[in-house]
Amino acid sequence: EDQVTQSPEALRLQEGESSSLNCSYTVSGLRGLFWYRQDPGKGPEFLFTLYSAGEEKEKERLKATLTKKESFLHITAPKPEDSATYLCAVLYGGATNKLIFGTGTLLAVQP
Amino acid sequence: GAVVSQHPSWVICKSGTSVKIECRSLDFQATTMFWYRQFPKQSLMLMATSNEGSKATYEQGVEKDKFLINHASLTLSTLTVTSAHPEDSSFYICSAREFKLGRIGANVLTFGAGSRLTVL
Numbered sequence: 535e536d537q538v539t540q541s542p543e544a545l546r547l548q549e550g551e552s553s554s555l556n557c558s559y560t561v562s563g564l565r566g567l568f569w570y571r572q573d574p575g576k577g578p579e580f581l582f583t584l585y586s587a588g589e590e591k592e593k594e595r596l597k598a599t600l601t602k603k604e605s606f607l608h609i610t611a612p613k614p615e616d617s618a619t620y621l622c623a624v625l626y627g628g629a630t631n632k633l634i635f636g637t638g639t640l641l642a643v644q645p
Numbered sequence: 646g647a648v649v650s651q652h653p654s655w656v657i658c659k660s661g662t663s664v665k666i667e668c669r670s671l672d673f674q675a676t677t678m679f680w681y682r683q684f685p686k687q688s689l690m691l692m693a694t695s696n697e698g699s700k701a702t703y704e705q706g707v708e709k710d711k712f713l714i715n716h717a718s719l720t721l722s723t724l725t726v727t728s729a730h731p732e733d734s735s736f737y738i739c740s741a742r743e744f745k746l747g748r749i750g751a752n753v754l755t756f757g758a759g760s761r762l763t764v765l
Contacts, residue, residue, distance in 0.1 A: 568753070577651070577738045577756035578689070621688070632679075633754065635688040 536561040538624050540636035547612055547643050555607040555639045557622035566625040567605050568633065569598050571618045578621055581607075612643045647673050647743040651757030658729055659765055665725045666760045668739030674719040675741035679754065680712075683736040695722040729764040736761050 539558045547553055559567065566585050570578035582591040584600040591598045595616065597608040607620055619640045623633040648671040658664050668678055676697045681689040693714050694702040701714035711733075713725040722741075726733050740754040 570756075575736075575759065575761065577649075577740075577759045580753055580755065583753060623689075632691060632694070635690075637686075637688040640686075 536624075536626060536634060538622060538634050538636040540620075540622055540639050542639060543637070544640040545642070547609075547641070549613055549643055549645050550611045552608070552610045552612070554609070555620055555641070556604060557607070557636055558604040559622075559624045559634075560603075561624050561626035561634070563626055564624060567600055568623045568625070569596075569605070569607055570621040570623065572621055572638065573618050581620075609641070612641075614643045614645050617641055617643045647741070647753075647755040649675075649739065649741050649755045649757040651739055651760055653760055654758060655761040655763075657763045657765065660730050661728055663725055663727045664729055664762060665723055666737055666739070666762075668722045668724070668741070668757055670720045670741045670743075670755075673741075673743045675722075675743065676719060678716060678722040678739055678741045680714060680722075680724050681738045681740065683738060683759075689738060692724075726762065729762070731764045734762055734764045 537560050541556045566583050568583050569581040572578045582598040587602045589600050595610050599606045619638040621638045623635045650669045650671055652667045656664055678695040680692045682692050683689050691704050692707045695714045695716040697716045697719050703709045716722045736759050738759040740756045742754055
């Protein structure tokens with residue numbers, strides 16, 4: 535069954551304490567893996583797209599990497615404003631435009 | 646960048662009434678829009694794919710007569726929750742794809758801010 539799993543479900547960090555979020559996927563024919571940030575009561579905000587194993591993307595304190603089975607979102611020296619739910623989604627060969635979302639990781643960064 | 650506007654952002658209605666949610670692409674044309682539903686602490690679940698000028702495609706388990714979708718133009722899709730009941734209370738989010746030449750993954754979905762529906 536096509537599936538996207540994120541871990542941990544929730545993560546609490548101190549400001550400046552770096553960590554990583556995981557997104558594991560089991561789909562046939564990966565066409566793209568997306569990372570989104572979602573604030574409470576808001577729609578997801580696009581962060582990154584990764585297409586193939588070995589690819590990396592960076593944006594400020596965030597860095598996304600991709601292997602054949604999973605993706606990591608590394609957060610370096612996080613700040614309280616990085617607190618949000620981080621969602622990963624997979625675009626796969628079964629359909630051209632459908633995304634399967636993981637359940638997200640709720641990140642809380644304490645000052 | 647691409648912007649998707651969703652309205653209303655929140656709505657409270659009585660059981661049995663119908664509620665319409667609008668999704669507009671503000672600065673681009675979207676031949677395809679998607680409607681998602683999200684329960685607290687859960688992932689986004691795709692409900693249906695809305696195609697301009699044709700019938701929507703519903704995901705398995707989604708009642709098409711319950712959730713009416715109309716893609717009236719290249720910039721507007723509406724979701725109407727008919728005869729709403731408390732179990733329909735949820736966060737509804739639309740998204741639109743801005744078509745760009747190149748890799749299909751480059752056609753990033755832009756999401757609206759969501760609509761919180763509470764049915765009393």
